[in-house]
Amino acid sequence: MNNSIAAIILTYNEEKHISRCINSLKNICEEIFVIDSFSKDRTVEIAKEAGAQVYQNPWKNYATQFNWGLKNCPITTEWIWRIDADEFLEGNLGPAMKKALAECNNEVNGVYVRKRIDFMGKPLLHGGWYPSYHLKVWRRGHGECENRWMDEHIRIFSGTTIIVEEGNQVDANLNDLTWWTEKHNGYATREMADMLMMEYGLDDRGKEVQAKFWGTEEQRKRWLKVKYIKAPLFLRPFINFNIRYILKGGFLDGKEGFIWHFLQGFWYRFLVDAKIYETKKRFGWNDKRIKAFIKETYLDK
Template sequence: MNNSITAIILTYNEEKHISRCINSLKNICEEIFVIDSFSKDRTVEIAKELGAKIYQHPFINQAQQFNWAIKECPILSEWIWRVDADEYIEESLAQKTKQILKTIPDDVNGIYVNKKIVFQGRPLLHGGWYPAQQIKIIRKGLGASENKWMDEHLIIFSGKTISIDGDQTDENLNDLTWWTDKHNGYATREAINMLMMEYSIEDQSKEVQPKLWGTEAERKRWLKMKYIKAPLFLRPFINFNIRYILKGGFRDGKEGFIWHFLQGFWYRFLVDAKIYEIKKRFGWNDEKIKAFIKETYLK
């Protein structure tokens, strides 16, 4: 199975998206594993009909679920492609990947691809959201997900990476009620993630390292470390203005405005409110806050 690819898709109630996702992978992946968190809709049934191999496992967070999958699934392929259920692989990316894998050097263990977001039917091509390259393909046994509660990236343990100029597109078909409910949950995880980073609770040697002049992920992590040090409640205003005005997010029309206001301001403000709530609960006592996070989220 040299230079073959296995896709890993994490699912929970993804009947709207799963067939689109699997069908986009069929012409490039020899195996497709769906790791389901006990969906209550037809996700598993549809995935089985399309030939995917189904495993079910309780969900804690995206990172732990993916790392469980690469450890426990009987993967035969040389490469592993992480794809979210509401994503799909553009045909041009699939073809480029096929060609590159035929001659890829042995010391390359990770592949960056473009992440493209489509929101309410409109691609978001400005505001710093595109192409936003991320490692999505790793050589088996030589990469994994950072163990973070939110904003996790794939990392490689050694070797080099290459980039492919092709799109892995994120287009969620649910409505705004679903989106805001989902981001409320994300905000809780992001608040914990940011507190872990603020207090250096995680093992940062196993994470993407913050570098201003590094890769897209390294630069994003560097900016996030700066963001964490900025004042609560002020930083969402700064983030919105940088992305929507300075980086041209306004060029993506009404859909772009809705996205940048909700994702770039409202969501970030909600994260700050949850951080404030936790700090106030423990009287702004750093040791009590750290003990709470370790006891609640690091068991």
């Protein structure tokens, strides 16, 4: 079997991370494509120096940008690897992936890898964050990024999947908390739109990962998100924090774990709820006007 791989990396002002990411892919990926959203720093220069092929396209959202890369990059490999600029391969993940792809049968169209998040320099190993398996590699022509504003997963069209247990795909952002909170403020707006689309049935469910508790990790996460949306505003962030930090042992990750769970599991989720509340109040709790706003602002662009 052909085990050649092309990596696709989306970037905007990623000069702190892009070299680390690309270097971890060398000798693993035959092709490395960077889709840049017109960075204002040295991202493009560094990526080219590291050997990546760089293309630029205006940003709309992650899914649109990634699928643009799938359609417009001159990919010749059998497989595609989705990796963010602030991520890198650790341990034996790369060689183990090449071996798995060389040995898998024709029915396999997707591969799950183990993801780890490092926050403020500390691996988060508790609270349900690790181990977490994500579909990051798939056979070219057999998958794409589902078209959502937030929590977008790779959806394969047919076939089976396997898991590579060795190594990690590590998410380790090097920016400070000011950057992190500003970015998550933007995420909260996208999450607000995504959750309202789901609440009002405006998401394209026929082309998205299906919600199933006993399905894949993506399907289970989508099922949990559907349940989360049905929970009361402002109460659900408290529930989420207590489940992850207390019941799932997030407190075992020390001060960094506490900061992460409070900001990610409570503050961010509370901000999303506040933005949902603000939007509904703005339109007088009128479902018809809210749906029209979501369609005009996020679907018709």
